[in-house]
Amino acid sequence: MKSLTTKKKIRLSELHSLKTELRKAGLNTVCESARCPNISECFAKRTATFLIMGDICTRNCKFCNIATGNPLPLDANEPEKLADLALKMKLMHIVITSVTRDDLPDHGAGHFAETITALKNKITGSKIEVLTPDFMGRNELLDIVFSAGPDIFNHNIETTEKLSAVIRPAASYTRSLNVLKYASGKAEHVKSGFMLGLGENDDQIARTIRDLNNCGVNILTIGQYFRPSASASEVVKIYSDDEFDYWYNYSKSLGFTHVFSGAYVRSSYMAGEILKNPPVSGKTGSTPGSEH
Numbered sequence: 637m638k639s640l641t642t643k644k645k646i647r648l649s650e651l652h653s654l655k656t657e658l659r660k661a662g663l664n665t666v667c668e669s670a671r672c673p674n675i676s677e678c679f680a681k682r683t684a685t686f687l688i689m690g691d692i693c694t695r696n697c698k699f700c701n702i703a704t705g706n707p708l709p710l711d712a713n714e715p716e717k718l719a720d721l722a723l724k725m726k727l728m729h730i731v732i733t734s735v736t737r738d739d740l741p742d743h744g745a746g747h748f749a750e751t752i753t754a755l756k757n758k759i760t761g762s763k764i765e766v767l768t769p770d771f772m773g774r775n776e777l778l779d780i781v782f783s784a785g786p787d788i789f790n791h792n793i794e795t796t797e798k799l800s801a802v803i804r805p806a807a808s809y810t811r812s813l814n815v816l817k818y819a820s821g822k823a824e825h826v827k828s829g830f831m832l833g834l835g836e837n838d839d840q841i842a843r844t845i846r847d848l849n850n851c852g853v854n855i856l857t858i859g860q861y862f863r864p865s866a867s868a869s870e871v872v873k874i875y876s877d878d879e880f881d882y883w884y885n886y887s888k889s890l891g892f893t894h895v896f897s898g899a900y901v902r903s904s905y906m907a908g909e910i911l912k913n914p915p916v917s918g919k920t921g922s923t924p925g926s927e928h
Protein backbone atom coordinates (compact mmCIF):
# COMPACT_ATOMS: atom_id res chain seq x y z
CA MET A 637 0.00 0.00 0.00
CA LYS A 638 2.83 2.32 0.88
CA SER A 639 4.60 1.90 -2.45
CA LEU A 640 1.31 2.35 -4.35
CA THR A 641 0.68 5.68 -2.62
CA THR A 642 4.23 6.85 -3.27
CA LYS A 643 3.96 5.86 -6.93
CA LYS A 644 0.67 7.76 -7.27
CA LYS A 645 2.12 10.89 -5.69
CA ILE A 646 5.08 10.84 -8.04
CA ARG A 647 2.77 10.49 -10.99
CA LEU A 648 0.47 13.31 -9.89
CA SER A 649 3.26 15.77 -9.31
CA GLU A 650 4.81 14.80 -12.63
CA LEU A 651 1.44 15.22 -14.31
CA HIS A 652 1.01 18.69 -12.85
CA SER A 653 4.34 19.90 -14.16
CA LEU A 654 3.75 18.33 -17.59
CA LYS A 655 0.39 20.10 -17.86
CA THR A 656 2.08 23.38 -17.00
CA GLU A 657 4.65 22.78 -19.73
CA LEU A 658 1.89 22.07 -22.24
CA ARG A 659 0.12 25.33 -21.39
CA LYS A 660 3.32 27.30 -21.69
CA ALA A 661 4.04 25.85 -25.14
CA GLY A 662 0.45 26.44 -26.30
CA LEU A 663 0.06 22.78 -27.29
CA ASN A 664 -3.03 20.59 -27.04
CA THR A 665 -3.16 16.92 -26.11
CA VAL A 666 -6.23 14.82 -26.77
CA CYS A 667 -5.38 13.19 -23.43
CA GLU A 668 -6.31 16.43 -21.66
CA SER A 669 -9.08 17.75 -23.87
CA ALA A 670 -10.95 14.42 -23.74
CA ARG A 671 -10.32 14.25 -19.99
CA CYS A 672 -8.89 10.78 -20.37
CA PRO A 673 -8.80 8.88 -17.07
CA ASN A 674 -5.63 7.09 -18.21
CA ILE A 675 -3.66 10.30 -18.59
CA SER A 676 -1.29 9.80 -15.66
CA GLU A 677 -0.69 6.18 -16.66
CA CYS A 678 0.03 7.13 -20.26
CA PHE A 679 2.26 10.09 -19.42
CA ALA A 680 4.12 7.88 -16.95
CA LYS A 681 4.54 5.33 -19.75
CA ARG A 682 5.94 8.16 -21.88
CA THR A 683 2.99 8.15 -24.28
CA ALA A 684 0.82 11.11 -25.26
CA THR A 685 -1.51 12.14 -28.09
CA PHE A 686 -1.08 15.65 -29.48
CA LEU A 687 -3.67 17.54 -31.49
CA ILE A 688 -1.93 19.67 -34.12
CA MET A 689 -3.04 22.36 -36.58
CA GLY A 690 -5.40 24.05 -34.14
CA ASP A 691 -8.71 23.16 -32.56
CA ILE A 692 -11.14 24.27 -35.28
CA CYS A 693 -12.13 21.72 -37.92
CA THR A 694 -13.38 22.30 -41.46
CA ARG A 695 -15.71 19.29 -41.21
CA ASN A 696 -18.73 18.56 -39.11
CA CYS A 697 -18.87 14.93 -38.03
CA LYS A 698 -21.93 14.17 -35.95
CA PHE A 699 -20.09 12.20 -33.27
CA CYS A 700 -17.36 14.77 -32.69
CA ASN A 701 -17.12 17.58 -30.18
CA ILE A 702 -14.52 19.67 -31.97
CA ALA A 703 -15.68 23.09 -33.16
CA THR A 704 -16.39 23.55 -36.87
CA GLY A 705 -15.43 26.77 -38.63
CA ASN A 706 -12.59 28.63 -40.27
CA PRO A 707 -9.33 27.46 -38.71
CA LEU A 708 -6.50 29.85 -37.88
CA PRO A 709 -3.34 29.86 -40.01
CA LEU A 710 -0.84 27.12 -39.16
CA ASP A 711 1.81 27.80 -36.54
CA ALA A 712 5.01 27.06 -38.47
CA ASN A 713 6.87 26.60 -35.19
CA GLU A 714 4.48 23.97 -33.88
CA PRO A 715 6.53 20.93 -35.04
CA GLU A 716 9.66 22.15 -33.23
CA LYS A 717 7.73 23.26 -30.14
CA LEU A 718 6.02 19.91 -29.95
CA ALA A 719 9.30 18.03 -30.36
CA ASP A 720 10.96 20.14 -27.66
CA LEU A 721 8.14 19.42 -25.26
CA ALA A 722 8.02 15.72 -26.09
CA LEU A 723 11.73 15.58 -25.34
CA LYS A 724 11.19 17.34 -22.03
CA MET A 725 8.34 14.94 -21.21
CA LYS A 726 10.69 12.08 -22.10
CA LEU A 727 8.00 10.70 -24.40
CA MET A 728 8.90 7.61 -26.39
CA HIS A 729 5.58 6.86 -28.12
CA ILE A 730 3.97 9.96 -29.54
CA VAL A 731 0.61 9.98 -31.28
CA ILE A 732 -0.07 12.93 -33.55
CA THR A 733 -3.58 13.70 -34.67
CA SER A 734 -5.26 16.80 -36.07
CA VAL A 735 -8.44 18.47 -37.04
CA THR A 736 -9.25 18.21 -40.74
CA ARG A 737 -7.76 21.14 -42.66
CA ASP A 738 -9.57 21.15 -46.01
CA ASP A 739 -8.74 24.86 -46.16
CA LEU A 740 -5.04 24.15 -46.80
CA PRO A 741 -3.73 23.31 -50.28
CA ASP A 742 -2.02 20.16 -48.95
CA HIS A 743 -4.73 19.50 -46.31
CA GLY A 744 -2.00 19.60 -43.67
CA ALA A 745 0.11 16.73 -45.01
CA GLY A 746 3.29 18.83 -44.95
CA HIS A 747 2.69 19.87 -41.36
CA PHE A 748 2.25 16.22 -40.33
CA ALA A 749 5.53 15.34 -42.07
CA GLU A 750 7.38 18.25 -40.44
CA THR A 751 6.09 17.19 -37.03
CA ILE A 752 7.18 13.57 -37.50
CA THR A 753 10.60 14.69 -38.72
CA ALA A 754 11.09 17.12 -35.83
CA LEU A 755 10.23 14.38 -33.33
CA LYS A 756 12.49 11.80 -34.94
CA ASN A 757 15.37 14.26 -35.10
CA LYS A 758 14.98 15.27 -31.49
CA ILE A 759 14.14 11.99 -29.75
CA THR A 760 16.30 9.07 -30.81
CA GLY A 761 14.37 5.82 -30.81
CA SER A 762 10.97 7.44 -30.37
CA LYS A 763 7.99 5.78 -32.05
CA ILE A 764 5.59 8.02 -33.92
CA GLU A 765 1.98 7.15 -34.63
CA VAL A 766 -0.14 9.42 -36.81
CA LEU A 767 -3.92 9.49 -36.76
CA THR A 768 -4.74 11.49 -39.85
CA PRO A 769 -7.66 12.93 -41.82
CA ASP A 770 -8.24 11.50 -45.29
CA PHE A 771 -6.37 14.26 -47.20
CA MET A 772 -9.29 13.99 -49.65
CA GLY A 773 -7.89 10.62 -50.68
CA ARG A 774 -4.98 12.20 -52.55
CA ASN A 775 -2.14 9.69 -52.63
CA GLU A 776 0.51 12.32 -53.35
CA LEU A 777 -0.42 14.00 -50.06
CA LEU A 778 -0.34 10.69 -48.21
CA ASP A 779 3.14 10.16 -49.68
CA ILE A 780 4.29 13.39 -48.03
CA VAL A 781 3.31 11.91 -44.66
CA PHE A 782 4.87 8.51 -45.43
CA SER A 783 8.12 10.15 -46.55
CA ALA A 784 8.66 11.20 -42.92
CA GLY A 785 8.43 7.56 -41.78
CA PRO A 786 5.64 7.24 -39.19
CA ASP A 787 5.83 3.93 -37.30
CA ILE A 788 2.05 3.48 -37.25
CA PHE A 789 -0.39 5.04 -39.72
CA ASN A 790 -3.93 5.35 -38.40
CA HIS A 791 -7.03 6.59 -40.16
CA ASN A 792 -10.39 5.82 -38.61
CA ILE A 793 -13.32 4.58 -40.66
CA GLU A 794 -15.45 5.68 -37.66
CA THR A 795 -18.71 3.91 -38.64
CA THR A 796 -20.32 1.54 -41.12
CA GLU A 797 -20.84 2.45 -44.76
CA LYS A 798 -24.59 2.89 -44.32
CA LEU A 799 -24.17 5.42 -41.51
CA SER A 800 -21.19 7.26 -42.97
CA ALA A 801 -23.19 9.71 -45.04
CA VAL A 802 -25.07 10.88 -41.95
CA ILE A 803 -22.35 10.62 -39.33
CA ARG A 804 -19.44 11.92 -41.43
CA PRO A 805 -21.19 14.03 -44.09
CA ALA A 806 -17.98 15.55 -45.50
CA ALA A 807 -16.10 12.25 -45.57
CA SER A 808 -16.61 9.04 -47.51
CA TYR A 809 -16.47 5.40 -46.43
CA THR A 810 -14.95 4.36 -49.75
CA ARG A 811 -12.41 7.17 -49.69
CA SER A 812 -11.31 6.15 -46.22
CA LEU A 813 -10.93 2.53 -47.30
CA ASN A 814 -8.83 3.67 -50.25
CA VAL A 815 -6.60 5.70 -47.91
CA LEU A 816 -6.08 2.61 -45.75
CA LYS A 817 -5.43 0.39 -48.73
CA TYR A 818 -2.82 2.78 -50.05
CA ALA A 819 -1.27 3.06 -46.58
CA SER A 820 -0.93 -0.70 -46.27
CA GLY A 821 1.59 -0.65 -49.11
CA LYS A 822 3.58 2.12 -47.43
CA ALA A 823 3.54 1.63 -43.65
CA GLU A 824 4.44 -1.40 -41.56
CA HIS A 825 1.47 -0.94 -39.24
CA VAL A 826 -1.88 0.34 -40.48
CA LYS A 827 -4.55 0.99 -37.91
CA SER A 828 -8.22 1.92 -38.05
CA GLY A 829 -11.24 1.89 -35.82
CA PHE A 830 -14.90 2.56 -35.48
CA MET A 831 -17.61 3.13 -32.92
CA LEU A 832 -20.59 0.97 -32.07
CA GLY A 833 -23.89 2.40 -30.91
CA LEU A 834 -24.77 4.76 -33.75
CA GLY A 835 -27.51 2.52 -35.21
CA GLU A 836 -25.56 -0.12 -37.13
CA ASN A 837 -26.64 -3.76 -37.30
CA ASP A 838 -24.54 -6.91 -36.97
CA ASP A 839 -24.22 -7.52 -40.71
CA GLN A 840 -22.97 -3.98 -41.22
CA ILE A 841 -20.44 -4.35 -38.38
CA ALA A 842 -19.14 -7.61 -39.80
CA ARG A 843 -18.86 -6.08 -43.25
CA THR A 844 -16.94 -3.06 -41.90
CA ILE A 845 -14.47 -5.34 -40.13
CA ARG A 846 -14.01 -7.42 -43.29
CA ASP A 847 -13.56 -4.28 -45.40
CA LEU A 848 -10.81 -3.04 -43.07
CA ASN A 849 -9.17 -6.45 -43.11
CA ASN A 850 -9.26 -6.56 -46.91
CA CYS A 851 -7.57 -3.16 -47.06
CA GLY A 852 -4.55 -4.42 -45.13
CA VAL A 853 -5.36 -2.87 -41.75
CA ASN A 854 -3.59 -4.91 -39.06
CA ILE A 855 -4.53 -2.99 -35.89
CA LEU A 856 -8.22 -2.54 -35.12
CA THR A 857 -9.99 -0.54 -32.39
CA ILE A 858 -13.71 -0.92 -31.65
CA GLY A 859 -15.31 1.25 -28.96
CA GLN A 860 -18.71 2.37 -27.74
CA TYR A 861 -20.04 5.69 -29.03
CA PHE A 862 -20.91 8.12 -26.25
CA ARG A 863 -22.68 11.35 -27.14
CA PRO A 864 -20.25 14.22 -26.50
CA SER A 865 -22.87 17.00 -26.62
CA ALA A 866 -26.60 17.57 -27.10
CA SER A 867 -26.07 18.48 -30.76
CA ALA A 868 -24.23 15.24 -31.54
CA SER A 869 -25.92 12.05 -32.80
CA GLU A 870 -27.88 10.10 -30.22
CA VAL A 871 -26.65 6.83 -28.80
CA VAL A 872 -28.87 4.16 -30.33
CA LYS A 873 -27.48 1.21 -28.41
CA ILE A 874 -25.10 0.45 -25.55
CA TYR A 875 -23.18 -2.74 -26.29
CA SER A 876 -22.41 -5.33 -23.63
CA ASP A 877 -18.98 -6.72 -22.77
CA ASP A 878 -20.03 -10.00 -24.35
CA GLU A 879 -20.82 -8.23 -27.62
CA PHE A 880 -17.44 -6.48 -27.62
CA ASP A 881 -15.86 -9.88 -26.95
CA TYR A 882 -17.78 -11.34 -29.88
CA TRP A 883 -16.44 -8.68 -32.26
CA TYR A 884 -12.97 -9.12 -30.81
CA ASN A 885 -13.07 -12.85 -31.60
CA TYR A 886 -14.60 -12.25 -35.02
CA SER A 887 -11.85 -9.77 -35.88
CA LYS A 888 -9.08 -12.00 -34.59
CA SER A 889 -10.43 -14.87 -36.70
CA LEU A 890 -9.87 -12.74 -39.79
CA GLY A 891 -6.20 -12.24 -38.95
CA PHE A 892 -5.82 -8.75 -37.46
CA THR A 893 -2.60 -8.80 -35.41
CA HIS A 894 -3.95 -6.46 -32.72
CA VAL A 895 -7.59 -5.92 -31.76
CA PHE A 896 -8.87 -3.64 -29.02
CA SER A 897 -12.59 -4.06 -28.46
CA GLY A 898 -14.37 -2.59 -25.46
CA ALA A 899 -16.70 0.17 -24.40
CA TYR A 900 -13.95 2.65 -23.55
CA VAL A 901 -11.50 1.73 -26.26
CA ARG A 902 -10.43 4.69 -28.37
CA SER A 903 -7.85 5.14 -31.13
CA SER A 904 -4.91 5.83 -28.89
CA TYR A 905 -5.70 3.17 -26.32
CA MET A 906 -2.49 1.37 -25.32
CA ALA A 907 -0.84 2.92 -28.35
CA GLY A 908 2.68 2.50 -27.05
CA GLU A 909 2.23 -1.13 -26.11
CA ILE A 910 1.57 -2.30 -29.66
CA LEU A 911 5.17 -1.91 -30.76
CA LYS A 912 6.52 -3.38 -27.52
CA ASN A 913 4.30 -6.36 -26.84
CA PRO A 914 2.68 -9.29 -28.62
CA PRO A 915 -0.95 -8.95 -29.66
CA VAL A 916 -3.39 -8.32 -26.83
CA SER A 917 -7.06 -7.47 -26.42
CA GLY A 918 -8.14 -4.24 -24.77
CA LYS A 919 -11.27 -3.87 -22.70
CA THR A 920 -10.94 -0.39 -21.25
CA GLY A 921 -9.61 2.87 -22.56
CA SER A 922 -10.02 6.59 -22.70
CA THR A 923 -13.10 8.78 -22.42
CA PRO A 924 -15.03 9.83 -25.52
CA GLY A 925 -12.68 11.67 -27.77
CA SER A 926 -12.89 13.65 -30.96
CA GLU A 927 -10.45 11.74 -33.02
CA HIS A 928 -10.66 10.91 -36.69
Ligand code: SF4
Nearest residue numbers: 693695696697700736
Ligand atom coordinates in the same frame (compact mmCIF):
# COMPACT_ATOMS: atom_id res chain seq x y z
S1 SF4 B 1 -13.88 13.72 -36.35
FE1 SF4 B 1 -12.15 14.81 -37.24
S2 SF4 B 1 -12.94 15.54 -39.23
FE2 SF4 B 1 -14.72 15.00 -38.03
S3 SF4 B 1 -15.34 16.95 -37.06
FE3 SF4 B 1 -14.02 15.84 -35.57
S4 SF4 B 1 -11.97 16.64 -35.94
FE4 SF4 B 1 -13.22 17.20 -37.72
